[in-house]
Amino acid sequence: MAVGRFWAEALGWSVFRPGVTTYVGPVGGFVWPDPVAVGIDVVPVSEPKTATKNRVHLDLATTSAAHQAELVARLQDLGATPADVGQGKVPWTVLADPEGNEFCVLEPREIYRDTGPIAAVVVDCADPRAMARFWDEAMDWTLHEVTDEHAALRSAKGVGPYLEFLRTPDAKTVPDRVHLDLLPYPGDDKAAEVARLRALGASDLDVGQGDVPWTCLADPEGHEFCVLALS
The missing domain is CATH 3.10.180.10 (2,3-Dihydroxybiphenyl 1,2-Dioxygenase, domain 1)
Structure with a gap:
């Protein structure tokens, strides 16, 4: 939560916290996917940042x-x-x-x-x-x-x-302690999007996420990213 508060104040944005994840985004109402804003989601992890x-x-x-x-x-x-x-x-x-x-x-x-x-x-x-x-x-x-x-x-x-x-x-x-989350557009099929990304060169990734509604992948150089489920 402290990192979320920092980034909200740093950017002049708001903190939205419906659960464990702290969501930081522009002040006021907005609907994802937004063409301007790139929101910041702060997720607690047990591992501290290394010197890398x-x-x-x-x-x-x-x-x-x-x-x-x-x-x-x-x-x-x-x-x-x-x-x-x-x-x-x-x-x-x-x-x-x-x-x-x-x-x-x-x-x-x-x-x-x-x-x-x-x-x-x-x-x-x-x-x-x-x-x-x-x-x-x-x-x-x-x-x-x-x-x-x-x-x-x-x-x-x-x-x-x-x-x-x-x-x-x-x-x-x-x-990566910072990664991209992709959100399909309304009407898109998430499974089809994941299959398309795999065909482009993305690989499946297990970071211990367990049974979750999003899909973890890695790009061709191993950078982790997630494909979120439409709410």
Whole structure:
């Protein structure tokens, strides 16, 4: 719950808590799937975070140098701490939330001026081109850029945060503490969607979830994700 409260205050969002999971989303009513918002679900787990950097993290957007400085200061007041992931001298600031999950507060960038508070969900990977091929087919988002070093997708409506894949030299060694949840559209058949994702290269995943209404899968580089059941 503490991590959920942190992210709600960090983003200016609300906490919705119908059960064990803490749901963090934009203030006011909204209906999923939403074309703009990427909600945050905080799920308690027994394993503490290791010293290994998360391979999935959030980048937060800012509108000016003053806004960036103010946001970094406010986040530290809320419990964030500076993090060193080997970034060296860069114009963005790397922080960690109260449980050590890394995230970045970006300097102002024109590309992120209309994303909302979350500029991008960033995934470390070995092959951005291959990841872009999979996720471009997996979701109905639009591929905006793909190179050997970086790939980016965004909602087909041209709004909200980006999903980005960044080439990194390190390999995946531990389960992701941050992962994507996919929600089928109303009228879609969840089993058919799961079968389609498997055909694209996703593999079945057992993380000890037991008998649950969602399906756990891994993308071609082993990043865990879930396909949720329509409520």
